[in-house]
Amino acid sequence: MRFVLIFLLFIASLAAFSIDVKNDEVVRGATAFVEFSTQRGIKYLGVVCKKKKFPIFKKPEDGRHYFALIPFSYYAPVGIKKCRVEYLNAGVKKERNFTLNVLDGNYKKEKIVVSAKKVNPKSPKVKKRIAVEYKEAMKIYNSITKKSYISRPFILPLESNITSPFGVARLYNSTLKGYHSGTDFHAAMGTPVKAANDGKVVLVKKRFYAGGTVVIDHGEGIYTCYFHLSHFKVKKGERVKRGELIALSGKSGRVTGPHLHFSARICGVQVDPLQLETLLNTNLLKGKQ
Numbered sequence: 001m002r003f004v005l006i007f008l009l010f011i012a013s014l015a016a017f018s019i020d021v022k023n024d025e026v027v028r029g030a031t032a033f034v035e036f037s038t039q040r041g042i043k044y045l046g047v048v049c050k051k052k053k054f055p056i057f058k059k060p061e062d063g064r065h066y067f068a069l070i071p072f073s074y075y076a077p078v079g080i081k082k083c084r085v086e087y088l089n090a091g092v093k094k095e096r097n098f099t100l101n102v103l104d105g106n107y108k109k110e111k112i113v114v115s116a117k118k119v120n121p122k123s124p125k126v127k128k129r130i131a132v133e134y135k136e137a138m139k140i141y142n143s144i145t146k147k148s149y150i151s152r153p154f155i156l157p158l159e160s161n162i163t164s165p166f167g168v169a170r171l172y173n174s175t176l177k178g179y180h181s182g183t184d185f186h187a188a189m190g191t192p193v194k195a196a197n198d199g200k201v202v203l204v205k206k207r208f209y210a211g212g213t214v215v216i217d218h219g220e221g222i223y224t225c226y227f228h229l230s231h232f233k234v235k236k237g238e239r240v241k242r243g244e245l246i247a248l249s250g251k252s253g254r255v256t257g258p259h260l261h262f263s264a265r266i267c268g269v270q271v272d273p274l275q276l277e278t279l280l281n282t283n284l285l286k287g288k289q
């Protein structure tokens with residue numbers, strides 16, 4: 001009996017933790033969810049994909065699993081991407097590889113006509129303003145709050161038609177100026193905009209391109225952003241609950257008409273906000289109300 005027990009313990013010590021990639025086929029601009037099982041003596045350090053390191057956090061509901069969100073930029077090369085999980089095994093640093101298959105998003109192309117001065121601002125003052133605003137926002141998106149504010153599924157910031165999905169290649173006055181970095185919702189001026197989930201308001205500002213902007217930190221590197229707002233209902237530093245009124249929609253910034261632009265960031269990378277919401281609701285926040 002004792003021998004069997006020792007043998008089983010021996011086998012258990014050899015057994016590796018499991019790596020469960022929930023969506024191993026992920027389009028450019030989307031996020032992958034990778035789960036790791038708890039294993040005695042293992043301390044997870046992070047996931048490295050193409051030199052960028054992503055944190056691993058404990059799944060709150062069961063305490064038996066860990067997870068990592070791997071965001072893929074819109075410009076990520078298509079194909080098999082090798083990633084590795086780095087961990088300590090009884091204090092010794094080790095790593096294990098796994099792969100993700102990055103697919104083309106087959107995003108549509110869209111032509112947009114706006115005032116030339118909004119596309120290519122010439123004024124040094126405006127250029128400086130844009131640079132300062134970009135730097136400020138990137139500093140926020142790249143900071144990873146260790147704790148999580150969320151415990152319930154994400155919701156949409158408003159119930160409305162989608163007028164332009166994430167990822168559409170954008171031609172401003174026939175010049176390719178990147179892609180649509182969020183999801184646009186039809187919203188008449190002054191439509192109430194709600195927080196997609198619990199979090200901390202980290203930016204409330206009128207910006208050149210985004211217009212009236214609110215950014216919410218949901219913790220663990222997850223951010224949602226709300227652009228072109230006409231009126232703010234929250235202040236920087238405030239804690240908000242899911243569904244709470246944060247602003248009124250508008251048409252401020254670089255826009256052709258009133259709507260809500262809703263976007264998301266994972267560890268600094270701009271990702272499809274609706275794919276992210278579904279991914280988190282399915283794999284992290286399932287069964288919660």
Ligand SMILES: [Zn+2]
Binds near residue numbers: 164181182183260
């Ligand atoms: Zn938009």
